[in-house]
Amino acid sequence: MDTVKEINLSKKEISEFILKSVVLLKKNYIFPEVADKVCSRLERGLTEGKYEKLSNHEELKKSIEEDLQSVNGDKHLHIMIQENHSDNAEEVSDEEMVAEYKRVAEINNYGIHRIERLPGNIGYIDLRVFYDMDTVPEASESAINAMNAITHTDALIIDLRKNLGGTAYMVSLFASYLVKEPTHIESFYRKDEDKTSQVWTLPHVPGQLYLDKPVYILTSKRTFSAGELFAYAMKNMGRAEVFGEITGGGANPGFYHQVTEHIRLFIPSGRSISPVTGGNWEGTGVIPDQEITAEEALDAAYEKALMKNREKYEERKEYSFLVKEIDDVLAELHGKK
Incomplete structure (x- = not known):
């Protein structure tokens, strides 16, 4: 070892x-x-x-x-210790940093840890990081595959309880499957350029859009940065309901700076601005619609999704098998209480 x-x-x-x-x-x-x-x-x-x-x-x-x-x-103000890189290098090169980023992203399955059809025909995605699509194109392929895998489910739970952030453009890719028209989801002001840019959903994504179906987002106090952006944008657009804990409260983007041979410093150099609220979640975190513990969040969202699905199918005899499946899961969930 x-x-x-x-x-x-x-x-x-x-x-x-x-x-x-x-x-x-x-x-x-x-x-x-x-x-x-x-x-x-x-x-x-x-x-x-x-x-x-x-x-x-x-x-x-x-x-x-x-x-x-x-x-x-500001939790975005932090340092990263580098323990493994070229022994004789005075500082870590851009190539080394990119190689490290790619290596970690691949081992992390490009941020997607689990995709599943839960009993009752509820989709579930455990999403840990929104990786940069330009640096690792495989991340966008994984996102596309994940969203297409849950296309035929009746509701979707996106689990961000262990999501530590990433890039806004990967956020926009996932969000693009959830809205019908190109939608402005966030603006970013950059101090170094004294310029504001906008992030929109894409006009086209491979596969089917996930429209007119409930979406539930799970959060914890660990959910941070781009994970918070996704939850904040979807909540304030009325596209998703958030279950869980108030998030970490890191809204402002920035960059790592190589300060010494072994230490990088992350400095937020921009400000996130919601087109809906005009503000962001810096310092306050994203406030869930249903504020409960992170441990309770999945069961609570799952139960609500199942109840909605039961209402949808209970009068349709040809789906009696699905109603039974839903009832079995609901009985199990109620047994936990």
Whole structure:
């Protein structure tokens, strides 16, 4: 079994990271006043020796992220430790980062962990990441295959309880199957370009659209970033009902910056703007329609989907087999209570 190579943390790297991060934050962070306060905290910590006793990168990550998020609780402000890359490289190349992204995406099945027809003819997709389609085209193929696999179900449950984010354009691909016409789902303001761009659903996707059928989205406090975008957009468009917990509250997009050889810093440099609400979910999270624990969310959404399906088919004798299937599942769900 391979072991992760332990990397020593030096005072020089700590100082380098703090000083470079201050410059990057002041230049790129979407909230300049917050950036100033965060940078002052980091500089004070460096001057006062707060970080001198940190012995490894994981301790540094914990300590630095506490300071990064101390002013406004922005969970997007975080660092990533890189433990495996070219030993002699002064910094990780773009090619290495892309290769790592592709490798992880493939092992993660491009974000789709489960596709199933649940008893009662309810579709279910467990979606963990909205991967970038340009970097890994296979991600779009997987999304298309997933949506076509549940085409003939009567309702759809999309499970985002373990979804940590991704890209808005993959969000738009999934959303494209749920709406009839091209629909504006989000705008993004970028500080570095002082420009606002829009994200729309696609005018055409392979296969059949999933229209006029109930859609339920499951969330947890871990649901974050692009996962929240999907839930927020579908909820406010009236296209889906959200079950579960209030999400993590990270609305503003950004980029990773290679600060030292082993440490990347993610800085939100843009602002998400809903065409429906004019705002976003930064700091507040997406508020579910049915606020319950993440553990209860699947059964609650599943039960509602089954009840609707029973109403749809109960007077149609040719579907008595499906009504029986629904009743069996409902009895099982009620037995859990």
